[in-house]
Amino acid sequence: MRYVDRSTRPAPESLSAADGGGLKEYAKAKAYYAKVPPHKKAYPFKAYKADDVALALRNLFHGKCAYCELRYEGGQPMDVEHYRPKGGIQERDDHRGYWWLAADWNNLLPSCIDCNRRRGQISADAVMTLAQLEAAFASIGDTEPGGKQDAFPTLDGVWADPEIDPNTIESPALIDPTRTDPKNHLHWPQADVSVVLPVVDLLGSECPRATASILIYALNRIGLVQSRLEIRQSFDAQIRLIREVATAAMELVDPRREIFMKIAEDGILSLRRQTGIEHAFSAMLSARLEAFEAEFSTLLEAELI
Numbered sequence: 001m002r003y004v005d006r007s008t009r010p011a012p013e014s015l016s017a018a019d020g021g022g023l024k025e026y027a028k029a030k031a032y033y034a035k036v037p038p039h040k041k042a043y044p045f046k047a048y049k050a051d052d053v054a055l056a057l058r059n060l061f062h063g064k065c066a067y068c069e070l071r072y073e074g075g076q077p078m079d080v081e082h083y084r085p086k087g088g089i090q091e092r093d094d095h096r097g098y099w100w101l102a103a104d105w106n107n108l109l110p111s112c113i114d115c116n117r118r119r120g121q122i123s124a125d126a127v128m129t130l131a132q133l134e135a136a137f138a139s140i141g142d143t144e145p146g147g148k149q150d151a152f153p154t155l156d157g158v159w160a161d162p163e164i165d166p167n168t169i170e171s172p173a174l175i176d177p178t179r180t181d182p183k184n185h186l187h188w189p190q191a192d193v194s195v196v197l198p199v200v201d202l203l204g205s206e207c208p209r210a211t212a213s214i215l216i217y218a219l220n221r222i223g224l225v226q227s228r229l230e231i232r233q234s235f236d237a238q239i240r241l242i243r244e245v246a247t248a249a250m251e252l253v254d255p256r257r258e259i260f261m262k263i264a265e266d267g268i269l270s271l272r273r274q275t276g277i278e279h280a281f282s283a284m285l286s287a288r289l290e291a292f293e294a295e296f297s298t299l300l301e302a303e304l305i
Contacts, residue, residue: 001066001068001069001175001177001181001186001196001213001217001219001283002068002069002177002182002183002277002282002283002286003177003178003180003181003182003183003206004060004061004066004103004177004178004277005178006060006106006269008060008204009056009059009060009235009250010295011056011060011197012050012052012053012055012056012105013052014047014050014052014053015047015048015050015053015104015105016105020047021046021050021103022047022048022050022103022104022153023103024047025045025046025047025102025103026100026102026103026247027046028043028044029043029099029102030100030163031098031206031299032120033096033099033162038096040133041125042086042087042088042096042099042103043087043099043225044061045099045102045103046100047079047086047102047103048082048086048102048103049080053080053081053105053108053109054078055113056105057078057080057108057109057110058073058078058110060110061109061110062277062279064110064176064279064280065078065110065111065115066081066109066110066111066177067109067111067112067115067148067177067213067217067219068100068112068114068115068217068219068224069280069281069282069283069284070112070115070224070227070280070281071280072110072112076112076113077109078110078111078112079111079112079113079116079117080108080110080111081108081110081111081115081116081148082098082101082102082107082108082109083107083108083174083176084097084098084101084107084152085097085098085149085150085151086098086099086101086102087150088150089150089151089152089159090149090151090152091151091152091153091159092152092159093301095159096162098160098166099149099162100162100227101166103147106178108191109176109177109178111148112144114147114149114218114221114223114224115147115217115218115219115258116147117147117149118145118147118149118151119145119146119147119149120143120145120146121143121144121146121218121221121222122136122142122143122196122221122222123146123220123221123222124136124142124193124222124225125143125193125195125220128193128195130262133193133225133226134220136222136301145191145220146215146216146218146221147216147217148174148216148217148219151174151216152174153172153173153174153212153216154171154172154173155171155172155208155209156169156171158170158173159259161266172209173208173209173212173213174209174212174213174216174217175210175213176210180209182213182283183254183283184196184199184211184214185198185209185210186198186199186207186213186214186283186293187199187210187287188283188284188287188288189191190288190291191224193229194225194228194229194232194284195220195225196214196219196220196284197210197214198211198214198304227281228281228284231280231281231285232284232285233287235271235274235285235288235289236288238270238271239263239271239288239289239292241267242264242267242268242292242296243292243295243296244260245260245263245264245267246264246296246299248260248261249264250280259273264296268289268292268293269298271285271289271292272289275289
């Protein structure tokens with residue numbers, strides 16, 4: 001998960017225009033939920049499915065899932081996901097969902113089906129070996145519910161009532177990468193398995209927002225970890241080569257030293273390009289590169305002493 005600045009894309013016209021489907025649907029939904037006795041089913045929302053909404057989300061997130069950074073365009077459908085669920089909340093039977101935000105641009109995110117739709121998932125953990133990961137991937141194993149669907153836990157058990165701005169009273173447990181920088185909550189360990197973990201504070205406590213997000217979005221589901229691992233292994237191979245070139249350069253005293261160091265520096269520039277926001281799993285790769293650049297700087301400083 002990586003921070004994305006939503007202000008770089010205006011709200012799609014179908015949601016923002018006075019005569020657009022979004023505002024028309026909002027008026028109809030308001031009347032629907034005001035009926036006494038209340039309807040038993042949620043309003044059949046459709047405005048958020050407009051083509052210009054899907055395109056705007058695609059362009060904002062570069063064709064990636066907002067939660068796991070998987071490039072969904074390669075082979076699976078994209079769900080236009082409601083960060084705050086539109087038709088009900090899993091944690092509260094008496095809450096009818098954030099129906100007034102069903103066509104709100106700021107409440108919509110692009111999601112792959114595995115992050116959004118709840119089903120049984122097998123998850124990896126930080127201590128699994130590559131062999132164990134392969135075995136888990138190949139087995140049906142013990143599954144646990146994964147996928148957001150209508151889940152929306154809060155840190156203090158408070159949810160907004162209809163047509164109140166929830167941002168003024170709620171403390172969401174789930175991370176929205178357009179509102180919060182996930183880098184402040186999620187940690188990518190330098191382990192063999194590409195799992196993501198909660199940041200731990202000085203007292204040893206896990207970030208509760210990270211813990212909830214990893215669990216509910218199923219960010220360590222086996223198939224996703226496997227996909228991340230394949231990309232990370234290629235990235236790490238490039239890091240090893242750059243490290244070897246730089247180390248060899250340190251042992252030279254002739255003009256070849258400058259040539260070798262230039263090759264290493266060009267290699268780092270190439271790695272930086274691969275961590276761009278348009279690339280799959282860029283948050284994970286950025287963490288890997290940040291650690292290596294710190295190592296590379298230490299190597300150069302040691303050489304200058």
